Amino acid sequence: MTNANKGEVDVTVVVPCYNTERFLDEALTSVEQNAACSLEILVLNDGSTDKSLRIMRQHEARDPRVRVIDKPNQGYGATVNRGIDEARGTYVAILEPDDWVKPHMYDDLFAFASSFDELPDVVKSPYWRVWMPTTEHERLLHCSYYKRIEPPHQPFTLSECPRLVQHHPSIWSALYLKDFLDRTPIRMKEVPGAGWVDNPFLFETMCQAQSIVYLDVPYYCYREDLPGSSSATRVLELSLVRWNDMADVVDRVCPDDFGIRRALTVIGFRYAGEAISRGALEDEHLHSMMVDVFRRMDPEAILSLQNVSPQLRRLAFELSGREVPRISGMGYARALVDEFGYSISTNGLGFAVVRTGVYLERRQRQDRRSDEYLSAV
Numbered sequence: 463m464t465n466a467n468k469g470e471v472d473v474t475v476v477v478p479c480y481n482t483e484r485f486l487d488e489a490l491t492s493v494e495q496n497a498a499c500s501l502e503i504l505v506l507n508d509g510s511t512d513k514s515l516r517i518m519r520q521h522e523a524r525d526p527r528v529r530v531i532d533k534p535n536q537g538y539g540a541t542v543n544r545g546i547d548e549a550r551g552t553y554v555a556i557l558e559p560d561d562w563v564k565p566h567m568y569d570d571l572f573a574f575a576s577s578f579d580e581l582p583d584v585v586k587s588p589y590w591r592v593w594m595p596t597t598e599h600e601r602l603l604h605c606s607y608y609k610r611i612e613p614p615h616q617p618f619t620l621s622e623c624p625r626l627v628q629h630h631p632s633i634w635s636a637l638y639l640k641d642f643l644d645r646t647p648i649r650m651k652e653v654p655g656a657g658w659v660d661n662p663f664l665f666e667t668m669c670q671a672q673s674i675v676y677l678d679v680p681y682y683c684y685r686e687d688l689p690g691s692s693s694a695t696r697v698l699e700l701s702l703v704r705w706n707d708m709a710d711v712v713d714r715v716c717p718d719d720f721g722i723r724r725a726l727t728v729i730g731f732r733y734a735g736e737a738i739s740r741g742a743l744e745d746e747h748l749h750s751m752m753v754d755v756f757r758r759m760d761p762e763a764i765l766s767l768q769n770v771s772p773q774l775r776r777l778a779f780e781l782s783g784r785e786v787p788r789i790s791g792m793g794y795a796r797a798l799v800d801e802f803g804y805s806i807s808t809n810g811l812g813f814a815v816v817r818t819g820v821y822l823e824r825r826q827r828q829d830r831r832s833d834e835y836l837s838a839v
Contacts, residue, residue, distance in 0.1 A: 479507050537653055540650075554639075554643060555571075572637065578617060590684065620668045650663050769797040786836075
């Protein structure tokens with residue numbers, strides 16, 4: 463059994479902060495509820511101009527596990543990288559300062575990691591979606607991969623369970639072995655702002671990990687689509703750029719793995735579909751970017767995706783300059799029914815109906831624009 467030496471830090475939680483005074487106290491308080499593992503809470507102030515630094519200092523004064531680093535603004539990726547470099551823990555975790563965690567998340571994940579003969583490179587778990595955050599309708603919902611990750615054994619590699627990367631990147635619902643991040647080495651891209659750098663970080667860690675373990679218990683509470691968040695203010699071009707970054711990782715680390723390429727294709731259709739629904743086909747630059755994305759997709763992977771509409775898959779073949787095959791809609795219809803059943807079983811009938819309505823409306827926009835394009839060529 464490989465464990466941290468007595469007296470060492472088990473887990474460093476890296477908290478990158480920029481103007482997050484509204485939620486920061488709640489976030490740090492939630493982490494401080496961990497007590498079984500030896501914890502370091504590394505809070506990095508990325509040049510905040512609000513009261514974030516004051517809140518950090520208050521926690522640092524009353525909890526010796528909290529360590530504050532005050533630095534000029536450099537962006538999310540550079541700030542997380544500084545946290546990884548400074549981390550003293552056997553494992554590193556990331557906490558977004560506008561989220562929170564259920565009690566004992568890091569206690570439980572570290573105990574799970576320690577139950578194996580050797581500490582795994584990555585410890586992964588699902589998360590709670592905080593639906594309609596900060597409103598009277600706020601509620602916790604299971605994420606889209608809860609009860610869907612079924613590795614053949616533990617530990618495993620991504621090749622054995624590629625579905626692990628095809629959903630929301632959720633890099634914060636995991637522990638990363640510090641030695642693994644250092645020897646690889648893996649760090650985030652350093653760009654201004656947030657920049658969606660979690661996407662390539664997900665693929666770097668999961669593709670390169672030699673041992674992954676998965677505990678199907680949600681702890682992390684992710685406030686999605688908060689005003690001003692990177693998910694709420696997404697730039698269509700950026701999502702396509704980051705998809706290419708992920709494809710670069712796959713080409714470099716696991717170029718011949720069909721399962722991982724298929725998972726990457728799922729993400730590509732999610733990003734391209736949203737761009738199409740928002741008029742990207744009429745934008746010369748975005749149109750060119752989508753052509754590049756579709757050309758990098760494996761044709762067999764495109765054909766295998768029953769949860770992507772036939773119109774969108776045909777469009778992918780057309781834009782990539784390939785012969786457009788006949789694609790039946792039967793598999794897509796079955797996939798919609800299966801997804802509706804999954805939503806009911808995990809989050810209840812009411813949410814399933816709402817989610818399906820939003821999903822179908824978005825897909826209708828995508829398909830209408832795809833049909834219009836295909837009929838014009």
